[in-house]
Amino acid sequence: MDRPYIHINCASTLDGKIARPDGSRLRISGEHDMERVHRLRAEMGAILVGADTVINDDPKLIVKEKFVPDPPELTKIILDGKGRIPASSRFLRTKGTSLIATSESCSGEWFENITEAIEHEDLDAEVIMLPCVNDVFDLSKMLEELNGMKVESVLVEGGSVTISQFVSKGLFDIMTIYYGPMLIGGSGPTIMDRDGISGVDIEDVQRTYEGGILLTIRPSNISR
Numbered sequence: 368m369d370r371p372y373i374h375i376n377c378a379s380t381l382d383g384k385i386a387r388p389d390g391s392r393l394r395i396s397g398e399h400d401m402e403r404v405h406r407l408r409a410e411m412g413a414i415l416v417g418a419d420t421v422i423n424d425d426p427k428l429i430v431k432e433k434f435v436p437d438p439p440e441l442t443k444i445i446l447d448g449k450g451r452i453p454a455s456s457r458f459l460r461t462k463g464t465s466l467i468a469t470s471e472s473c474s475g476e477w478f479e480n481i482t483e484a485i486e487h488e489d490l491d492a493e494v495i496m497l498p499c500v501n502d503v504f505d506l507s508k509m510l511e512e513l514n515g516m517k518v519e520s521v522l523v524e525g526g527s528v529t530i531s532q533f534v535s536k537g538l539f540d541i542m543t544i545y546y547g548p549m550l551i552g553g554s555g556p557t558i559m560d561r562d563g564i565s566g567v568d569i570e571d572v573q574r575t576y577e578g579g580i581l582l583t584i585r586p587s588n589i590s591r
């Protein structure tokens with residue numbers, strides 16, 4: 368399958384949590400790791416997150432100038448099968464094209480709200496309808512479409528459900544996990560709350576300046 372290069376990146380506590388127990392944002396990365404993430408974003412053509420990351424964190428999905436001078440614009444891709452992200456989301460109003468992938472399961476009201484915001488505010492955004500089975504898109508088909516749009520690389524930043532889908536289907540080339548020095552406990556979202564794969568190659572383990580660990584993983588026995 369022709370697809371863009373996929374890098375999955377996330378930050379986790381040492382007990383595998385990527386957010387607080389109530390799903391709200393947990394600052395795991397220090398400044399040094401944030402710089403790594405923004406430099407990584409700057410090398411990629413697109414950044415992709417799931418709907419609940421937008422709903423919980425309201426991220427801007429940009430490359431910050433404080434980390435990368437003259438930052439490039441990213442294509443921002445949101446997976447939102449049922450159409451739940453608010454039209455007020457911040458990423459819609461930051462630099463770069465936004466692609467909101469949804470399906471026929473989205474409500475007419477949501478579709479109207481989001482397309483109205485795009486038209487009235489002249490936002491650089493597009494809602495793409497994808498065929499779904501049980502409310503889930505075929506990610507391979509979506510990636511083929513991105514390939515057709517000349518998106519050469521995608522940084523998948525989460526959350527848990529989204530990472531699980533890419534990993535369980537072997538749709539990644541490299542995964543980096545920054546483990547921050549904290550053990551938060553509780554029942555918050557983990558790196559992958561859904562299906563995974565058995566067998567990955569650990570390519571590198573680095574101790575960071577901020578007392579964390581940066582783990583680099585590659586899929587094993589999975590050919591592109």
Ligand SMILES: NC(=O)c1ccc[n+]([C@@H]2O[C@H](COP(=O)([O-])OP(=O)(O)OC[C@H]3O[C@@H](n4cnc5c(N)ncnc54)[C@H](OP(=O)(O)O)[C@@H]3O)[C@@H](O)[C@H]2O)c1
Nearest residue numbers: 377378386390417418419420448449504525526527528529
């Ligand atoms: N520490 C980190 O690095 C990091 C990074 C990002 C996020 N987070 C945290 O992660 C949490 C959110 O993660 P999450 O697992 O709850 O949700 P998520 O992965 O952000 O979003 C899941 C939703 O995305 C949509 N989606 C994903 N794949 C899809 C597909 N193939 N087809 C159709 N829709 C698809 C679905 O929305 P519909 O239900 O609308 O279909 C699904 O319910 C937040 O607490 C956030 O703070 C942490």
